[in-house]
Amino acid sequence: MNIGEVAKRSGLPPKTIRYYEDIELIRPMRHDNGYRVFRETDLHKLAFLGRARTLGFSIEDCRILLSLYEDETRESAQVKALAQDHLTAINDKISQLRAMRETLQELVQSCHGDDRPDCPILSDLSGETADPV
Amino acid sequence: MNIGEVAKRSGLPPKTIRYYEDIELIRPMRHDNGYRVFRETDLHKLAFLGRARTLGFSIEDCRILLSLYEDETRESAQVKALAQDHLTAINDKISQLRAMRETLQELVQSCHGDDRPDCPILSDLSGETADPV
């Protein structure tokens, strides 16, 4: 398979696939003409990576996951710990975003949003303490 | 004020303050010796920026917010629209993260996490369809 085909089948853009080779997540062979040759195992790895990235794992986590996947002597505890840490990080991010949302929502709601310059959003940002509702 | 003082008072690290000058969010004066001189208005702007960044606004949004703040002929509708868009983006991100969390949580729960290699997390990533529970 050439890169275009693999891109279609894996759902990853060619640029990304080349990048993954660059950082040595995959190691496709080469044709005599310099073209990359992808085998089923390469495609499989790329799909694995795509899925892991969709779940938000970092590239370095992906590298570890891939190596665990290929290591028949792995302990599932290692995988679980990695996933658990990631889950915790995601939960932290959600909390942060929720805090932002809460504040923003209040500010947006309190702004009349017309042609007058008066604006509680800017007031808040500039450090004025909000009027008690 | 020197940068250290401003850093303390604004809560932003000196590096970040220099960076903000670099991208022309602020324009502090200079002493003869080359040191930056910050006035109250600079400090005020930095606090504004810090707060806006905490709410997740991008630097470019911050630039716009700052210019709106300083524009007495602004219409609050402009500010509100910006904040509303940002709020929408945050909500999108939260949705994404929640989707990740849901999947991850299931996977983590289904993994026994012991010394055996068998692992539903890796199975999922590798494209095996999950066994119906």
Add this chain to the structure above:
DNA sequence: CTTGAGCTTCCAGCAACTGGAAGGCCTATA
């Protein structure tokens, strides 16, 4: 033989800083 699609490499840029090196300045104390 030419055209166009597909492939190659390499370089640059995004966001928003952050770390570190090399060196100037300022103040206090011995």
Add this chain to the structure above:
DNA sequence: TATAGGCCTTCCAGTTGCTGGAAGCTCAAG
């Protein structure tokens, strides 16, 4: 007065995960 330290300066590089674009080679079709 010398020096030590702490603060300041600039500049360069690195972070994460790609993405865009340029220049150029290859391949298949007409």
